[in-house]
Amino acid sequence: MSDTLPNPLDERYPGYDVLDKRLTPSWNDATRRVIDARLAVPREARFLNALEWRTLSALCDRVMPQPTYRPPVPLAAYVDQKLLSDTRPGFRDAALPPQRETWKNGLAVFEAEAMARHDQSFHALTPSEQEALMIEAGAGRLGHAGWSAEQMQLFFNGHVLTDILGAYYAHPTAWSEIGFGGPASPRGYVRMQNDRRDPWEAIEATPETVEKTRKENRNVR
């Protein structure tokens, strides 16, 4: 392997878990409060109806497929929670209605197109059939009665991707996966240079060192 090729491991930071630092000086009370609440999200639809929830769950599986060797991040639950609390980003493309309506309309278009083309619900399609519809939406080629292809494109790129990825990379599981240090107050960091690691930072494995690294990362906190 050339050393400039990306590391081929799926588990780059085996054994590393940001949550192991929960009681260390890297986490303050405010952080514990918000992360505890995040981990306790109810894993059910509270804003969307049953069919919308299934469509959303299918979209989540395609936007961020998750490995089976660890519990998945409940992505649909976070999107639903965001809609329930109506947390908004501070801007809205003038071509779209408010966020809740946009989500409901967009999900309905995926469902309606799936029925029209395959005579099956979106969530029942094969992953590649679902992806094909998603790619069309993202490219601005998927409209449906009363909802233009342009709106669908704005919905897919500005809401589907943003909200699902926003849910994933706000989760400690994703932080551990990419070797991010996670919360860091008040302790912060000391070793600033390239290739320097503070003892509370993750160690990256190479294909030869997976098991050794897994052991070492268990002590990272």
Add this chain to the structure above:
Amino acid sequence: MSDNPLHTPRALNGRAPDVFRKGAWVPMREYSQNEAVDFVVIGTGAGGGPLIARLAEMGYSVIGFDAGAYFRPLEDFASDETSQSQLYWTDERLIDGANPIKMGSNNSGKAVGGSTVHFAMVSLRFRPEWFQSRTKLGYAVDWPLDWREMWRYYDKAERDLAIAGPISYPWGPKRPRYPYRAHEIGGAAEWLARGAEAMGYQWSETPLATVSAPRGDSPSCVYRGFCRVGCSTNAKQSQLVTYIPRALKAGAEIRDLAMVGRIETNAQGLATGVHYHREGQWHFQRAKQVIVAGYAIETPRLLLNSATDRFPDGLANRSGYLGRNLMVQSNQAVYGRMKEMVRWNKGPPSLTITEHWNYEDKKDFFGGYCWMAQGPLPLEWSAAVSSSRGLWGEALRQKMMDYNHQVGLKMVGEMLPSMENRVTLAEEKDQYGLPITRITYGWQDNDKTMIQHALGEMQRSLELVGAQDIWRQENDTNHLAGTARMGFSAESSVVDADCRSWDVPNLWICDGSIFPTTGGVNPSLTITAIALRTADRIQTLHRQGKITL
């Protein structure tokens, strides 16, 4: 819980939060609504904060209003991108135009301290020629300010904010040594320096508003890298921990969670006070002078919403310039992957800079730009990778695993003013029943040429240090300016050199919206320097009998 700063005001009953001590308070003077105070200042950010402090220190009665919360950083700030969106202005705004501006996290705050509570602390001076870009450089318009005078106010602002910077800064006229030593540079910042050296350009440690040694109640920066979602240690010298505590000490009142909806004017065309929403009701505060410092969207919105029969197009809008010439800064970036472990999230995100193209005039576009090292947190990073590279699914998940090897360079570039880029009122109403804004933006040819130039240069820099898998983020913008331009005449600007409106003599605007041009550096130090100057000018005009109090 009653102590939720987003739901219940904290500055009440003669006290305000002591931001440096958990659960503690500092005394606060309070004024009655019927007493016409000398100054009401709307907004407590980079412009409002220093004005409130200086005017109070001069002995005037002052109330600072902010629609946002009064945070206690030590208790309220988590190390978390999602929950810290509590710092942003997230009320609805409509965006359109050829290049719609993403609002919220990237450019506008809502808190006591304004956007400086979550800004990235980069504290730079304008190139002197930018105050006369028409005369000296042949584009846009001149400012009615003299750079030599500005240089003195920059000195003052840098001392007030204890800027940590290099012993000698490579560009521009001589300036004093920065008050605090420069911060140690991190891995990502080092790649900028090496790239610049390979290109034959100068680079520098970036002057930053976070302390490199303890200052009063602020500890040194601990390099946690969450600066842009709020500093939980108080190392960052935001207005919340600098000018606002000074203002309280000098007898100013702060009203948090107080949204000003309308400025009242009388038959003589003078401002008499402000209508504001607090604790579920509308109130009226009388004032002798009103200063608006709500930034480039909310400032024109408030003035447009304050229209009367006498001022049918909004207050201070005889010129028709109010809301026009909105400017963002181009914030494109180039990213790559190193074989080293860079861990770019450590430390403030922009530890090194090159201003080469701000001071070099041999180029095929107007204006200038700088670039700085980067260290985005995971949420922001995943959004950039996904939207710029068109990735999602397994391909994105794999790319994200390179996080700790990533480096990047991001420009801050000068977009030129255009009458068509503007803020108007929409039909839709917000939670206070006030019309929301529509923000229309499109890049011009000069902007596009500059962006391509910068992307090429930043890419070359990364190539020269051996970065792999290089790609460009072509769509990002940040920082706002314009919409209430400062100028030489009532026909072509909204305020004069003293930030006083041409049309309503006791109405002032002092924030980023008065910029006629936006320069190729981050704006807040210039906003603060102008606010410090405005306070001095107000005192002088008062002594000369040109202001009635």
